[in-house]
Amino acid sequence: MGNYIPSTAGERQAMLEAIGFDSMEALFKAQIPEKILLDQPLDLPSGLSEKEVRSVMEAIAAKNHAFRTIFRGAGAYHHYIPSMVKSVVSNETLLTAYTPYQAEISQGILQSIFEYQTMICELTGMDAANASVYDGASAAAEATAMCRERKRTKVLVSAAVNPQVIRTIRTYCWGAGAAVVLLPAKDGVTDWQAMEQLADGETACLYVQHPNFYGLLEDVETAVRLTHQAGAKLIMGVNPIAQAILKTPAAYDADIVVGEGQPLGMPLSFGGPYLGFMACKQDMVRKLPGRIVGETTDREGKRAFVLTLQAREQHIRREKASSSLCSNQALCALTASVYMSAMGPQGMAEAARQSMSKAHYAAAQISAIPGYELKFSGEFFHEFVTKSPIPPEEILERLECEDMLGGYPLQGDLEGCILWCCTEMNTKSEIDQLVNVLKEVAEQ
Amino acid sequence: MKLIFEASRQGRGCSLLPACDVPVYALDAAAGRKNPPRLPEVAEIDLIRHYSALAKRAYGVNDGFYPLGSCTMKYNPKINEEIASLPGFTRIHPLQPLAMSQGCLEVLKLAEGYLCEITGMDAMTLQPAAGAHGELTGMLLIKAFHQSRKDTKRTKIIVPDSAHGTNPASAAMAGFDVVSIPSTEEGMVDVAKLREAVGDDTAGLMLTNPNTVGLFDKNILEITEIIHKAGGLNYYDGANLNAIMGKARPGDMGFDVVHINLHKTFATPHGGGGPGSGPVGCKAPLAVFMPGAPIREAACWADTGDQELEIIKRAAAEQAEGTAPPPKNDEEKEIQKAAKELLARLQQAAGPELEFGPVSPLSIGSVRAFYGNFLVVVKALTYILTLGKEGIPEASENAVLNANYLMSKVKDLYPVAYGKHCMHEFVVTLEALKKETGISAMDIAKGLLDFGIHPPTMYFPLIVHEALMLEPTETESRETLDEAAEMLRKLHEIAKTDPDILHAAPVTTTVQRLDEVGAARHPKLHYAFPE
Numbered sequence: 001m002g003n004y005i006p007s008t009a010g011e012r013q014a015m016l017e018a019i020g021f022d023s024m025e026a027l028f029k030a031q032i033p034e035k036i037l038l039d040q041p042l043d044l045p046s047g048l049s050e051k052e053v054r055s056v057m058e059a060i061a062a063k064n065h066a067f068r069t070i071f072r073g074a075g076a077y078h079h080y081i082p083s084m085v086k087s088v089v090s091n092e093t094l095l096t097a098y099t100p101y102q103a104e105i106s107q108g109i110l111q112s113i114f115e116y117q118t119m120i121c122e123l124t125g126m127d128a129a130n131a132s133v134y135d136g137a138s139a140a141a142e143a144t145a146m147c148r149e150r151k152r153t154k155v156l157v158s159a160a161v162n163p164q165v166i167r168t169i170r171t172y173c174w175g176a177g178a179a180v181v182l183l184p185a186k187d188g189v190t191d192w193q194a195m196e197q198l199a200d201g202e203t204a205c206l207y208v209q210h211p212n213f214y215g216l217l218e219d220v221e222t223a224v225r226l227t228h229q230a231g232a233k234l235i236m237g238v239n240p241i242a243q244a245i246l247k248t249p250a251a252y253d254a255d256i257v258v259g260e261g262q263p264l265g266m267p268l269s270f271g272g273p274y275l276g277f278m279a280c281k282q283d284m285v286r287k288l289p290g291r292i293v294g295e296t297t298d299r300e301g302k303r304a305f306v307l308t309l310q311a312r313e314q315h316i317r318r319e320k321a322s323s324s325l326c327s328n329q330a331l332c333a334l335t336a337s338v339y340m341s342a343m344g345p346q347g348m349a350e351a352a353r354q355s356m357s358k359a360h361y362a363a364a365q366i367s368a369i370p371g372y373e374l375k376f377s378g379e380f381f382h383e384f385v386t387k388s389p390i391p392p393e394e395i396l397e398r399l400e401c402e403d404m405l406g407g408y409p410l411q412g413d414l415e416g417c418i419l420w421c422c423t424e425m426n427t428k429s430e431i432d433q434l435v436n437v438l439k440e441v442a443e444q
Numbered sequence: 445m446k447l448i449f450e451a452s453r454q455g456r457g458c459s460l461l462p463a464c465d466v467p468v469y470a471l472d473a474a475a476g477r478k479n480p481p482r483l484p485e486v487a488e489i490d491l492i493r494h495y496s497a498l499a500k501r502a503y504g505v506n507d508g509f510y511p512l513g514s515c516t517m518k519y520n521p522k523i524n525e526e527i528a529s530l531p532g533f534t535r536i537h538p539l540q541p542l543a544m545s546q547g548c549l550e551v552l553k554l555a556e557g558y559l560c561e562i563t564g565m566d567a568m569t570l571q572p573a574a575g576a577h578g579e580l581t582g583m584l585l586i587k588a589f590h591q592s593r594k595d596t597k598r599t600k601i602i603v604p605d606s607a608h609g610t611n612p613a614s615a616a617m618a619g620f621d622v623v624s625i626p627s628t629e630e631g632m633v634d635v636a637k638l639r640e641a642v643g644d645d646t647a648g649l650m651l652t653n654p655n656t657v658g659l660f661d662k663n664i665l666e667i668t669e670i671i672h673k674a675g676g677l678n679y680y681d682g683a684n685l686n687a688i689m690g691k692a693r694p695g696d697m698g699f700d701v702v703h704i705n706l707h708k709t710f711a712t713p714h715g716g717g718g719p720g721s722g723p724v725g726c727k728a729p730l731a732v733f734m735p736g737a738p739i740r741e742a743a744c745w746a747d748t749g750d751q752e753l754e755i756i757k758r759a760a761a762e763q764a765e766g767t768a769p770p771p772k773n774d775e776e777k778e779i780q781k782a783a784k785e786l787l788a789r790l791q792q793a794a795g796p797e798l799e800f801g802p803v804s805p806l807s808i809g810s811v812r813a814f815y816g817n818f819l820v821v822v823k824a825l826t827y828i829l830t831l832g833k834e835g836i837p838e839a840s841e842n843a844v845l846n847a848n849y850l851m852s853k854v855k856d857l858y859p860v861a862y863g864k865h866c867m868h869e870f871v872v873t874l875e876a877l878k879k880e881t882g883i884s885a886m887d888i889a890k891g892l893l894d895f896g897i898h899p900p901t902m903y904f905p906l907i908v909h910e911a912l913m914l915e916p917t918e919t920e921s922r923e924t925l926d927e928a929a930e931m932l933r934k935l936h937e938i939a940k941t942d943p944d945i946l947h948a949a950p951v952t953t954t955v956q957r958l959d960e961v962g963a964a965r966h967p968k969l970h971y972a973f974p975e
Contacts, residue, residue: 002830004519004711005842006921012845015922019848019865024841027848028691030865031660036692043561047832050523057826061532063547067540075813076538082460084488086529088495096504096520098512098898099717104953105893108501109716115448118970122481128969131717134573137813145617164813171735171809175584175618217475247477260813270548271538271814272573273719285967291717296963298955308963314576314613315904319622324613327574327707331715341448341491344457345480353471354464361466379472396541405540428465 002047067405069430071362073383073421074213074408075136075162076271077263079241079351080424082342085265089335099291099327103306104298110305113293113330116337123243123340124257125250126279131291132333133276133325136260137165140207140237141172142323143256143278146287147205147233153178154202158190160212161237169207178204188214188376188385192222199230205255209237210246214419215359215383216376220252228253233284240264240277240336241355241423242381244348256280265339266332275332286312289323354424355382358431362422365435371442375417383421385414389442392418398441404434445501448494449971452484458491482973501954502716503898509924511850513869513901513913514608514656516686516708518843521830524711524823533822538814542799549798552815553739555723555825560766562836563682563702564695565725567766569734570816575683577811578703578722579614579650581735584808585701585726586648586677587618588733592806598647598676604633606657606905611650611681620647627907631657631862633667642674652681653697654688654867656905656913658847668698677701677730685709686917687844687868690837701726710824721820731766735810737800738765759783765801842918843868846925850916853929857936861908869915873908883939883946885910890957891938893950895931 007015012024021027028037048056070078089095093108100106100113113131120129133139144155155173157166159182166182173180181198183206184191190208199206206227210218220236227234233255238246241263249257261275262268280288286309294308314321340348359382367374371389388395392409395418399406407420422431486494503510510517527533536548556568572578583601590598601615602623612622625641628634633651649671654660661667668678680694680702686709694702706712707720714720726734740761760783762768771777831839844867851860851870858872874885889899889912901913916925938945950956 003835003838004521004919005838006919007842011922012842015845015849019845019852024845027844027865028841031662031867032688032692033662033665035665036697038691038693038696042690042833042836044558044833044836045829047835048829050830053826053830054523054527056829057527057822058530058532060547060550061527061530063550064532064536065540065544066531066535067537067544070537072537072539074539078537080461082458084458084491087492090525091495091499092506093499093502093504094495095525095713095715096506097502097716098510098515098517098714100502101512102503102889102893102899103958104890104950104955105503105898106501106716107954108498111445111447111501112495112498112716114970118447118449119481119483121970122483128967134577135812135814138573138577138811162813164810167810168812171584171811172617174809175580175587177619243477244481245471245476247475251478267534268537269534270536270545270818271816272812273817273819274813285969292967292969294963295968296959298958300956302955304955304958306958306960306963308960308969309967311964313609315609317613318609319612319616321609321613321616324576324580324610324617325574326576326610327714327718327720329573329715329719330717331713332719334716337448338491338495341484341486341494342458342488343460343483344485345483346457346485347460348483349480350461350464353468354461356471357464357466357469360469379475400541400544405537408539424461431466 002049068403069426070405071420071422071426071434072405072408074419075164075260076268077421078268078423078425079263081265081267082339084342085335085338088338089331094334095331100307103304107305110293112334112337114295114305116333117293119337119340120277120279123240124279125248126257127282128285128288129277129279130288131293132328132330133278133290134329135272135274135276136258137168139258139276139278140165141169142289143235143258144169144173144205144207145176145323146256146284148178149204152202152204152232155180155204156183156198156206158183158185158208158212160185160188160190160214161207161209162213165237187378188216189218189378192219192226195226199226199232201231203230203232205233205235207235207237211239211242211381214376214385215380216378217380224253239381241348241352244352255284261332261336264336266335273329273332275329275336287322290325290328351424355422358422358426359384362420362431365431366438369435369439369442372438382423383419385410385417385419387417392416395438395441399437402437445497447971448484448486449973451490451494452486454485456485456487458488508896508898509920509928510898511900511914511916511928512898513915514683516915516917518711518917519919520711520713521827524826527826528819528822533819546798548818549739551822551825553798555821558828559704559723560725562689563704563725564693565702566728567731567734568723568725569736570721570723570821571735571811572703572722572724573812573817574718574720575703575705575722576610576614578724579610579681580617581724581811582679582701582703583615583618583620585730585733586679588806588808589677589730590647597645600645601647602641602649604651606655606907607650608656608681608683615650631655631659632661632663635663635666638667638670642670642676644675646671646674646676648677648679650679650681652684654684657862657871657908658866658869659863660867664697672698683708684868687840689840691840700730706820706824711827712820712823719817719820721817721824728766728768732804732806733808735808736815737803739798740764740801742797742799755779756782756786760786763787839918846916846918846920850914850925850929854932857933861911869913871905871908871911871913874910874912877939878910881939881943883943885912887946887949888912888935890949891935891946892931894952897928897931
């Protein structure tokens with residue numbers, strides 16, 4: 001059995017005696033009422049040596065299958081992760097440090113967060129970013145809370161948003177007593193005609209995702225115009241890789257930007273840990289939840305960094321805080337910074353361009369197969385939806401035999417359709433192989 | 445040192461991607477951005493040296509003693525990191541077929557079960573990403589419980605004034621009004637005041653036990669009963685779980701909902717502020733409100749046509765999901781017994797297929813995407829399997845021993861705020877020292893920086909003036925505690941003889957004390973690029 005306690009049995013006994021006890025039992029009995037003290041051991045397996053635990057966990061990992069080729073996204077994206085990323089984030093100090101409360105010995109952590117905030121501002125064009133949120137979905141939910149005011153509580157959400165994000169927004173809003181109203185989608189994009197009836201004086205904000213869940217680019221100009229006309233705020237959900245080449249949310253005049261930062265160097269990892277990023281315009285900075293790092297000086301006038309604007313936060317404001325957010329995803333934010341620094345502006349744009357180009361190549365090839373067609377006609381980034389001549393399960397099972405994870409089978413109104421994703425990871429020959437398999441399955 | 449943007453040189457970069465092997469698609473200019481983002485342009489060596497320099501200006505558990513109260517900065521075992529980086533975990537898409545993610549489901553299922561056992565709960569969700577996220581989830585469960593009973597007047601959550609700030613903030617996010625109750629002179633919940641505070645508008649109580657002054661509240665059964673009798677539910681903030689594992693369980697103290705911090709109690713690293721993981725456990729009547737889909741064994745749920753077996757299987761499913769109602773008669777008792785045996789058999793059988801069951805129609809929904817900070821759960825599971833039923837209580841025993849030992853070595857100079865003994869942490873007050881010498885808790889903390897020790901938590905809990913909160917954890921040796929005690933004693937002496945040294949501290953760090961007021965008044969939240 002393993003443990004990580006350095007003191008020996010003899011040392012423990014001596015320490016017990018030094019504090020006036022003869023046994024551990026006595027130490028606990030002095031403090032916990034007898035009625036509550038457990039009278040039997042926990043029903044857990046016996047402890048293991050490191051060698052044993054390694055083989056147990058390796059055996060569990062072996063029950064998973066890591067696909068050779070992945071054509072599935074739907075909220076979790078398979079991008080290239082430079083070796084530098086893992087090297088930096090495995091640094092023992094950065095890995096084992098706490099939140100940088102003691103600024104004088106935490107300048108490294110604080111500076112890395114400040115650099116991360118700057119990079120998120122650069123990607124989105126916004127004025128300020130926080131140090132991170134749990135994930136993209138909770139970032140979206142937190143953003144809606146930033147927009148709610150006494151008389152404006154209604155949250156509009158486009159139906160073309162990732163369903164998991166919609167669910168999370170609904171859960172947070174239900175807690176806060178705010179109504180969530182879905183704006184219907186038409187042809188895979190938000191139907192702005194419905195906006196005129198749904199946006200009113202009680203509307204706090206509109207959440208739109210661009211590119212949306214189906215990979216399509218939204219008419220953000222119209223979204224911003226209609227939202228601001230109604231006196232509400234526009235929250236934009238974005239893909240950080242796409243943001244290297246797409247028009248910035250600031251240029252569209254969005255008020256808040258959020259997104260899932262996983263594509264910035266985080267492995268798929270069965271859904272987490274990922275990274276929620278959040279940025280906003282200057283006038284909303286004091287509503288931004290979570291940690292924010294600012295630049296200041298020390299006593300000698302030297303540049304330094306510190307957690308700032310803490311008057312917004314729960315440890316000062318308690319129940320009046322904008323959020324309870326405390327621990328966030330700091331190491332994932334560091335991961336994203338290292339990724340963006342390693343890729344640079346050219347590398348990021350290249351990853352975005354390749355993802356988009358490969359998706360368009362794949363879409364063209366697939367839709368050329370008799371029986372297959374693109375479900376929607378709008379411009380898309382690196383995901384697209386197809387209709388197929390046979391049920392998706394048959395196609396996907398066949399691809400699994402080739403060690404390929406096919407696209408994501410959609411449900412609800414789009415049952416029978418598949419949402420595909422390509423990134424720079426997919427080579428032309430893999431796409432050609434995919435197309436061949438799809439052809440074969442359709443012909444059988 | 446330079447910011448990475450200041451180290452950037454136009455045209456530099458790293459060679460990472462091959463040329464595009466398909467025709468390059470031209471994005472419509474109207475949809476494209478005008479200028480590229482000003483991300484750093486650096487060579488690989490520039491980047492690695494930059495982050496290496498940043499790491500040198502930080503302080504982690506691996507660098508030295510970290511008695512940061514309430515944060516449980518225990519050692520983070522290396523094997524856990526290695527296991528969590530196995531491609532069999534990192535390369536798994538969260539939406540890939542479950543037949544090919546069986547190992548991931550097994551990790552979640554095992555962790556859920558062990559955490560239920562340690563806390564005395566019936567069901568567990570691993571979705572919440574941190575402690576405060578768990579608190580929000582727990583508050584939403586309590587809200588859903590009352591709403592499902594149409595008991596909508598229950599709008600108030602009672603929180604002691606010694607609570608972590610996240611408690612009232614999370615309750616407010618779930619739409620509750622917060623009622624703060626004072627602590628007694630012994631640092632415990634004021635039971636008389638609690639009786640006065642409860643009523644038919646009480647939704648619940650949020651409490652941590654041991655509490656934030658490091659004491660186990662001996663009236664806990666009476667406290668939780670007062671809330672239950674008033675129709676409310678009890679929420680356990682698991683921040684201090686490291687004091688009682690294998691010794692006492694929140695579920696046996698009358699708590700209905702708990703959250704656990706895997707990044708404190710279960711030894712996963714803090715990463716400079718996350719990712720953590722804040723699983724939430726609950727008693728059976730609340731399981732139907734849990735977020736996400738429950739994990740269950742797949743094959744056995746298919747209908748066999750055998751009526752009696754089907755009844756037992758349904759009961760087993762309820763047990764597995766933690767939703768089994770208490771048996772009303774002998775027949776139901778028999779069924780539940782048979783169901784328990786069936787479950788045990790299934791769990792022993794080699795490789796039962798796991799799947800996600802349907803989401804309960806009463807579920808609060810989702811507090812995030814997917815199933816939680818999965819890799820953090822992998823690390824915590826590795827830790828639990830390593831320690832096992834012997835090592836888990838041993839960790840708590842030694843956490844409490846170390847705290848009492850350190851306390852005994854300094855308490856003559858640093859008066860302990862409450863209590864004779866403590867659990868896993870203790871709070872000292874420097875009020876008298878400040879009056880006498882002008883040296884504050886902050887000054888002592890900054891003085892510790894010059895000795896190479898991470899300072900304790902300062903000015904918390906709010907009910908103690910000039911507070912320092914020390915939590916040594918079980919992974920520190922006797923010498924480390926002895927040395928820390930010696931440094932604290934020396935600082936006390938300096939406070940009396942040469943206080944200016946402490947007013948000036950720290951002087952050995954890369955920067956000295958910062959202008960925090962200026963930072964908040966004129967926020968500079970990103971690098972100002974030269975135009």
